[in-house]
Amino acid sequence: MATAQNTEATLFGHPKGLFYLFFAELWERFSFYGMRALLTLYMVEEIFKSLSNRDFATAAVYASYGSLVYASTVIGGQVSDKILGMRSSIFLGGALMAIGHFVLAIENDIAFFLALAFIIVGNGFFKPNISTFVGALYEEGDVRKDSGFTIFYMGINIGGWIAPLLCGWLAVNYGYHYGFALAGFGMMAGLIFFWSGIKKNVFGDKGLPPSMDVFERSVLGIPQKTLIPILSVLSVPLIAYVLSSYEAIMGGESFLGNETIVGLIFKVIGITIIVYLTTILLNATSTERKKLFMAVLITFFMTMFWGFHELSGSVITLFASRNVALDGFMTAAQTNSLNSMFIILLAIPISWLWGYLSKKNLNPRTPYKFGLGLVLAGASFYILALSKGSADANGMVPFAYLIIMYLVLSIGELFMSPVGLSKITSLSPKRIVAFMMGIWFLSSAYAFQIVGFIGKQLAVDSTDVNVGGLDTLGIYTDGFMLISQYSLGAGLIVIVFSPLMKKLMGDVH
Numbered sequence: 001m002a003t004a005q006n007t008e009a010t011l012f013g014h015p016k017g018l019f020y021l022f023f024a025e026l027w028e029r030f031s032f033y034g035m036r037a038l039l040t041l042y043m044v045e046e047i048f049k050s051l052s053n054r055d056f057a058t059a060a061v062y063a064s065y066g067s068l069v070y071a072s073t074v075i076g077g078q079v080s081d082k083i084l085g086m087r088s089s090i091f092l093g094g095a096l097m098a099i100g101h102f103v104l105a106i107e108n109d110i111a112f113f114l115a116l117a118f119i120i121v122g123n124g125f126f127k128p129n130i131s132t133f134v135g136a137l138y139e140e141g142d143v144r145k146d147s148g149f150t151i152f153y154m155g156i157n158i159g160g161w162i163a164p165l166l167c168g169w170l171a172v173n174y175g176y177h178y179g180f181a182l183a184g185f186g187m188m189a190g191l192i193f194f195w196s197g198i199k200k201n202v203f204g205d206k207g208l209p210p211s212m213d214v215f216e217r218s219v220l221g222i223p224q225k226t227l228i229p230i231l232s233v234l235s236v237p238l239i240a241y242v243l244s245s246y247e248a249i250m251g252g253e254s255f256l257g258n259e260t261i262v263g264l265i266f267k268v269i270g271i272t273i274i275v276y277l278t279t280i281l282l283n284a285t286s287t288e289r290k291k292l293f294m295a296v297l298i299t300f301f302m303t304m305f306w307g308f309h310e311l312s313g314s315v316i317t318l319f320a321s322r323n324v325a326l327d328g329f330m331t332a333a334q335t336n337s338l339n340s341m342f343i344i345l346l347a348i349p350i351s352w353l354w355g356y357l358s359k360k361n362l363n364p365r366t367p368y369k370f371g372l373g374l375v376l377a378g379a380s381f382y383i384l385a386l387s388k389g390s391a392d393a394n395g396m397v398p399f400a401y402l403i404i405m406y407l408v409l410s411i412g413e414l415f416m417s418p419v420g421l422s423k424i425t426s427l428s429p430k431r432i433v434a435f436m437m438g439i440w441f442l443s444s445a446y447a448f449q450i451v452g453f454i455g456k457q458l459a460v461d462s463t464d465v466n467v468g469g470l471d472t473l474g475i476y477t478d479g480f481m482l483i484s485q486y487s488l489g490a491g492l493i494v495i496v497f498s499p500l501m502k503k504l505m506g507d508v509h
């Protein structure tokens with residue numbers, strides 16, 4: 001079936017282009033996760049340090065940033081499908097992200113929000129298109145596609161592993177801004193890799209604009225290929241305003257009460273998506289309908305999983321900084337690298353496991369894997385909740401709990417994320433594949449609303465920079481216990497209903 005193999009240059013049995021995308025994404029994720037590791041601590045310790053509700057404000061901004069950084073991928077996917085094509089989108093996105101990281105290196109509150117906005121718009125163009133590009137390297141039905149995505153996922157996590165270690169080290173020893181600047185250089189390295197792939201012509205005719213006519217067509221006297229970058233940059237101040245205009249930050253009254261503008265927008269977007277997907281579902285053929293339904297379902301489960309998983313950059317980083325006896329072994333920001341480290345160690349064994357089970361005709365169906373993933377996430381938070389029992393007199397828990405928690409959570413992630421990423425490209429009709437990829441990333445966007453909600457519940461009211469220990473231990477571990485119950489419950493429900501789903505969906509899974 002591996003038809004592409006005959007016509008394209010390959011490396012380790014995969015299209016050569018995969019390795020350029022691998023390195024481009026590795027460096028992009030380096031920048032993304034290097035910055036993410038510092039973000040919460042930077043807000044708590046610098047940007048909002050004078051507020052007594054600094055945890056609360058941080059949770060709100062973190063949620064809005066995270067939601068928008070993934071929601072923008074829907075627009076980036078659409079614009080790429082219709083006008084720019086994947087290559088130009090990746091260049092545009094990467095450039096905007098690099099600018100964002102460098103602006104973050106400027107010590108100023110306004111620069112802070114502008115930088116986040118640059119990263120949001122940039123990620124919108126970069127992330128969905130590089131993932132779709134991986135799928136496009138393989139012909140339909142190519143058996144190498146799943147392992148291609150596993151390799152790609154390794155690239156993501158090599159970036160996610162090294163970046164918090166280096167950026168975290170720079171931040172502690174020299175200041176946050178050096179950490180952010182390094183993230184910017186990482187993004188530039190990613191662009192250089194992508195560009196060199198194009199120069200070496202490893203992508204063939206993939207990723208070009210869908211129609212040169214549309215690409216060059218003028219709107220308002222400006223060709224679309226130029227207009228889109230201009231509009232993207234113009235949207236930055238607006239997004240920065242939206243991010244910063246939260247009552248808890250501004251200290252004023254807002255007609256939204258405790259709601260963020262982003263939270264409100266997400267409710268509206270959610271309804272719009274449901275309406276749009278319903279019309280697509282109604283107009284699809286019956287197989288397409290089943291496939292799309294499955295794509296939507298796995299995206300829903302994924303949302304819940306990320307909602308707990310993405311706490312790693314917020315509440316879990318704060319827990320690490322305030323309640324984990326890191327003993328100089330790592331800084332709180334650096335603990336962000338643990339998840340990626342375990343993914344690197346386990347991604348290949350687990351993808352082998354699926355291959356092995358497939359041969360024996362025992363490979364679990366996708367929803368079943370997703371149910372198990374949620375159970376594992378529940379178990380991981382249970383472990384973190386248990387750490388309270390081993391706290392010392394100062395309310396500090398042994399580092400081992402956090403390490404084991406990340407190990408279990410990462411196994412859960414491998415049951416879901418790479419499987420889903422590959423599935424989504426094959427479950428979606430070709431004409432809307434980038435849109436579906438956008439919906440897939442929307443699962444992360446909505447997840448950040450969950451993260452924000454939890455972050456606000458577990459916010460500690462204090463201006464004391466050194467707050468922690470016994471003052472915060474119970475707040476966090478009680479929260480982890482609740483999360484664990486929700487995740488375990490949801491996972492078990494999915495598993496129980498798996499046989500029924502099999503009956504209804506037949507060979508679509």
Ligand code: GLN
Pocket residue numbers: 029156306310417441444
């Ligand atoms: N860690 C993965 C990545 O960076 C998935 C993140 C997500 O979608 N929330 O691509």
